Amino acid sequence: MRIAIVKLSxxxxxxxxMVVLQFIKKFNxxxxxxxxxxxxxxxxLELNPDINKVHLINIKQxxxxxxxxxxxxxxxxxxxxxxxxxxxxxxxxxxSAIVSRLISSSITLGFDKFSVRERFASxxxxxxxxxxxxxxxxxxxxxxxxxxxGASFNLKLIDYKVPFLYSSKKKxxxxxxxxxxxxxxxxxxxxxxKRYPVSKFVKLTKLIDAIFVVxxxxxxxxxxxxxxxxxxHNVYICDKLQLDSLILLISRVDLVIGPDTGPxxxxxxxxxxxxxLFGSTPGYxxxxxxxxxxxxxxxxxxxxxxxDKGDYSIKNIDVQEVLSAAEELLG
Numbered sequence: 001m002r003i004a005i006v007k008l009s010x011x012x013x014x015x016x017x018m019v020v021l022q023f024i025k026k027f028n029x030x031x032x033x034x035x036x037x038x039x040x041x042x043x044x045l046e047l048n049p050d051i052n053k054v055h056l057i058n059i060k061q062x063x064x065x066x067x068x069x070x071x072x073x074x075x076x077x078x079x080x081x082x083x084x085x086x087x088x089x090x091x092x093x094x095x096s097a098i099v100s101r102l103i104s105s106s107i108t109l110g111f112d113k114f115s116v117r118e119r120f121a122s123x124x125x126x127x128x129x130x131x132x133x134x135x136x137x138x139x140x141x142x143x144x145x146x147x148x149x150g151a152s153f154n155l156k157l158i159d160y161k162v163p164f165l166y167s168s169k170k171k172x173x174x175x176x177x178x179x180x181x182x183x184x185x186x187x188x189x190x191x192x193x194k195r196y197p198v199s200k201f202v203k204l205t206k207l208i209d210a211i212f213v214v215x216x217x218x219x220x221x222x223x224x225x226x227x228x229x230x231x232x233h234n235v236y237i238c239d240k241l242q243l244d245s246l247i248l249l250i251s252r253v254d255l256v257i258g259p260d261t262g263p264x265x266x267x268x269x270x271x272x273x274x275x276x277l278f279g280s281t282p283g284y285x286x287x288x289x290x291x292x293x294x295x296x297x298x299x300x301x302x303x304x305x306x307x308d309k310g311d312y313s314i315k316n317i318d319v320q321e322v323l324s325a326a327e328e329l330l331g
Contacts (some may be wrong), residue, residue: 279314
């Protein structure tokens with residue numbers, strides 16, 4: 001059986017979808033799995049042993065350039081792929097649904113119109129699957145795959161999952177400590193309301209005897225990193241990292257603390273202890289707690305379908321609560 005999975009973006013969403021790979025292989029190792037993804041995320045997937053082939057598409061760049069010709073060329077790429085027995089759209093957006101429909105297959109499957117934000121996506125599928133959008137993302141992904149291949153998965157096995165991100169890098173040019181714990185701080189996120197205050201990260205660095213490493217991905221996130229360093233001690237700011245270097249770094253630290261953003265979810269995929277902080281986004285949906293991975297949510301009531309970017313309640317999460325979770329995970 002040949003399956004194509006369509007999950008084009010974004011970083012955290014791809015990570016949450018990738019966990020299904022090992023469940024599929026445990027159910028039937030003979031199933032061949034290809035993955036269609038935006039080119040900027042190829043490093044997440046290309047070394048995964050459960051993926052037969054990664055197909056790259058660059059819709060994001062075509063849209064950025066406002067080029068219909070470039071968009072047509074990107075769509076044309078997927079039409080040339082060999083036929084599949086099944087194409088599964090794990091994203092549920094209009095763009096991913098169109099890509100899924102263009103791939104030659106016996107069946108195209110995705111969530112139904114009541115289970116996605118962009119309802120028109122469902123008209124492109126031969127078969128649809130209903131699962132409440134507000135349900136935990138890992139449970140949704142596994143439920144869709146169960147339906148697709150006729151399997152039954154035990155959610156308790158998530159705690160024993162095999163780490164599923166791999167780096168091509170062998171050497172890490174970052175001065176991690178051999179005598180103290182190394183804690184990775186993620187100050188940035190896709191929008192400002194998701195970010196934990198710099199002042200509270202600074203307090204944490206003064207309360208925990210550890211080496212703190214800060215990563216960033218944009219100019220404004222670099223400014224946040226520098227503010228943390230200026231007001232703290234034992235803080236090292238990384239240069240801007242490519243994905244494969246970030247994977248290696250996360251695999252080497254003792255704890256990751258950050259908001260609802262890709263690098264924090266990568267820690268979960270690597271079975272590295274983590275604390276994910278939620279304010280304007282729903283922790284109960286966007287992360288899956290394990291013995292190593294904690295969720296701390298503000299007291300805000302969050303609509304998972306329509307995020308309120310004016311909700312800055314993440315700033316109300318008490319540093320002491322984060323500290324207690326960190327001490328327990330480090331202990």
